[in-house]
Amino acid sequence: MKDEVTREERVTNLKGLGSSRKRVEDARFTQGKGHYVDDINLPGMLTGDFVRSPYAHARVKSINIDAAMALDGVVAVLTAKDLEPLSLHWMPTLAGDKQMVLADGKVLFQGQEVAFVVAKDRYIAADAVELVEVEYEELPVIVDPFKSLQSDVVLREDLDPNAPGAHGPRKHHNHIFTWEVGDEDGTNAVIDDADVVATEEMYYHRTHPCPLEPCGSVASMDKVNGKLTLYGTFQAPHVVRTVASLLSGIEEHNIRVVSPDIGGGFGNKVGVYPGYVCSIVASIVTGVPVKWVEDRMENLMSTAFARDYWMKGKISATKEGKITGLHCHVTADHGAFDACADPTKFPAGFMSICTGSYDIPIAYLGVDGVYTNKAPGGVSYRCSFRVTEAVYFIERMIEVLAIELNMDAAELRRINFIKKEQFPYDSELGWEYDSGDYHTAWEKALKAVDYEGLRKEQAERVAAFKRGETRTIMGIGLSFFTEIVGAGPVKNCDILGMGMFDSCEIRIHPTGSAIARLGTISQGQGHATTFAQILASEIGIPADSITIEEGDTDTAPYGLGTYGSRSTPVAGAATAMAGRKIRAKAQMIAAYLLEVHDDDVEFDVDRFVIKGAPERFKTMGEIAYAAYNQAIPGLEPGLEAVSYYDPPNMTYPFGAYVCVMDIDVDTGVPKINRFYALDDCGTRINPMVIEGQIHGGLTEALAVALGQEIAYDEMGNCKTATLMDFFLPTAWEVPNFETDFTVTPSPHHPIGAKGVGESPHVGGVPCFSNAVQDAFRPFGNRHTNMPHDHWRIWKTANDLGLHD
Amino acid sequence: MITAAFEYHRPSDLAGALSVLEEHGDDARVIAGGHSLIPMMKLRMAEVPHLIDLQDIAGLKGITIEGGMVTIGAMTTQHELINNEALLSATPIIHEAALQIADPQVRYMGTIGGNVANGDPANDMPGLMQCLNANFTLEGPDGTRSVKAREFYEAAYMTELEDGEILTQITFSAVNAGYAYEKQKRKIGDYATAACGVLITKDGDKVATASIAMTNLSDVPVLSEAAGAALVGTSCDAAAIKAAVAAALEDIDPTEDNRGPVEFKMHVAGIIISRAIARAWSRA
């Protein structure tokens, strides 16, 4: 058979690794044809809505549902009393704590769920919510974690103050845990003796992932066959199925969990919310499907927040700037319940990556978790577990140390980077960095922006400002980050006991196309596009001929879901491994068809060829057909494979970012003139998708650094519950982003890929923040807290006397 | 975020609208673009059992300019204000200000009438109308009357508009003046941290008249006559601008919100006012 197509064309046609293939999801999303939870309408479906607490801390004296029940169209009003017989008035959190599903005697944060109204439609439900009469007795409110640890007020009366919590002993009735890594005495000894020490306190403010689509679920209990179907905004549908089974007592095979299209998650949709539980109970009680979809205010006020870390750092160095030790203590405000979504053994996530990209000989991290009267959560907003906090911490400490040393911050980073030849590198706080080439990335970035030129320009601008010729100043923000993603090895990573492996199952159809199902779930990451590309390169079937399916627990293999940039490192690896199983069988089929020994054929793009005689071959299409229509001795018919992948290690993407910013000192308005982002995520599967992820992550980084926060007043009222005050940037506020890359493959990942969805957020926040702070460095600034909104920037200028 | 139930009325003439208003009194309210009213209804901060939609009433829309007088129908959208060529040349400050309101989606719906009748000190048009010394025409059961924008606002959400009245049009004379509308906001779609409209006419190289009005710096829009007076007769030099700013700051009373504390707002207001004056003067 003669081949008309060149090898190069065959590679291009596959649209495999490295192809900037267009996202297959976008046709439906850009035409408004997505199918989200709120698009699900089942026959007879009812709608649920919450009565929520207006108070941050109060005793619930009584709940009167009579008026609500009397409203035409109201079917039920559930309170904790109704859930108690089922033991569902409380639920376990992913962090080993428990959380009220509906207020059980008291409320602990504003917006807490008090009663669940079930009605014929959402309009009636909303009216009925107004009719439920709740009598509260206000209690003292604590919004400050430091005061909480001093206070006599017991927030969690359900907990025995003397009993240990899920992560060991508790020091106070409002204390949750202490988590320590590293050698504190050794670190202190080094710091005490050091030439130079910089200390700083910084608050990484509370914010919120705020996905475009809020959270929701539709529960449908079929009483005839005993099956529960649960549709919802779940970043981890299989875990939800397991939890639902454990909570409800319904056997797991009788529960089907479906995540339809999800409009963004960013960590907000990892945990389990009272709304999910209540929709299930309501469906069981009423016998018909029940939908619950929250609105924007409910999403911002009651679902999982991110950050809220009070961090205290000490960093020591030699006179020349070589870092000798790092000490970090965090007071972590977890709100009313500890509902962090971290692997079980890591109550502060991977905060211990806080030694960053630097070769630091000794370090210590201590974290104290604290209860306050704020919404629960503590999820990783577009980052692997607490990595954004860790990277912000070290990248600020580096800047402060540079000030202390009177040294350029780029140079200080350069002399402390872990060297290429030190990888795999064992960090002091226990991580094995898989691969990296930081110096090359840094040099490339600094060169790309003409760093020296920028510093000269900045010096001229400072001089002009001091001469009174301008009222704007210039900041150069630097950040170099190392992420830790792809959780994770089953030996130390689990969620509710489930090891954090992931999975892929592939079926090749007789005519040479395929379907692959994974344990992950895209929320905008483009899995249907990129996983098909991994497979295309592994099995020689064009990506366009491969369907990727996720999110239905009845069909997809068990997996731990999508968050923490884990899909490519874990499920992507499973996909490659399953592909390799397909290829191994295909090789036997090809050899049989070509009448040669298995070892005499080799894989070549989209076919197996006879070694040394590439004109004799069988395409994957021919092989697939043969798998179904021929009896091949010694082989089962069909062409399918499953792989469950337990990653041997995390992956460690890294990057170098530079932001150039002007600040109007009189109004506090910043203007970003340039943002350069170099990312190294190992093997690049789809450069266009990577670029899209980077633009998105940087946009959210800008948001967090420059204004996005969840703020409370002294009474525990949430002051930022609408998009008027919760900063979600528009195209207008977002600058042009320049992207760049280096490629340092992961040595342990089957295709060398590391994951990229969150890097830009992790690296971006300190970069924007450092730009603001760097602008004020020549005028005596050391550190100011985010978010750098207009008034806080203005205040920095004011405090430094720039308005005098 | 669901409104309470309401009755929807859609009269085809003004008389019809007025009669529904009369019939239901306090329980009725007109809706124009809905972009201030509907959010309030969804938050259940406004309960409106009878909603009267004005959009089918011919004659409430449109812009006419005759003999130096500009007349704008209450139902004219902010989008239409921005895209009207004649208005742009007659009173360019409206174009500059309207472009700083919200975002295109809001401006397609939001009307000038709703913006000025709303009584929200954060709305940009009230201050602008005071700056232009506009007149509001109000139709009610007892006939038509005219109220000056400068006398219309009493307190937040409290205006001269009586129950039963509808604002039909806004009129002002087109002045050939240097103009500027300067606004600081946190993002597109946000209300002002501080905003200021300025109109300056010139006599030789001196300021002949100056009109300075501010948005979101008190519980009502603020026209600072003292600030204007501080500029008249000067060559609008640094000292004159400083004096005008000082006078304007005397007339405002901002409150703390998520945009920042009073101290910050006062400072930013001063900067915004001085920039607006300087830009208006450069165009005079």
Ligand SMILES: Cc1cc2nc3c(=O)[nH]c(=O)nc-3n(C[C@H](O)[C@H](O)[C@H](O)COP(=O)(O)OP(=O)(O)OC[C@H]3O[C@@H](n4cnc5c(N)ncnc54)[C@H](O)[C@@H]3O)c2cc1C
């Ligand atoms: C996201 C967002 C951002 C915004 N940003 C800004 C901004 O920066 N600056 C700004 O100025 N505005 C802003 N707005 C408000 C917007 O301009 C509104 O459209 C405007 O305030 C009201 O106009 P409307 O036609 O929508 O009035 P509606 O919302 O329909 O009505 C507002 C009020 O005026 C009354 N009313 C309306 N028409 C009449 C009439 N003819 N006679 C008597 N009473 C009447 C109504 O009864 C109601 O009480 C924003 C709105 C949104 C949603």
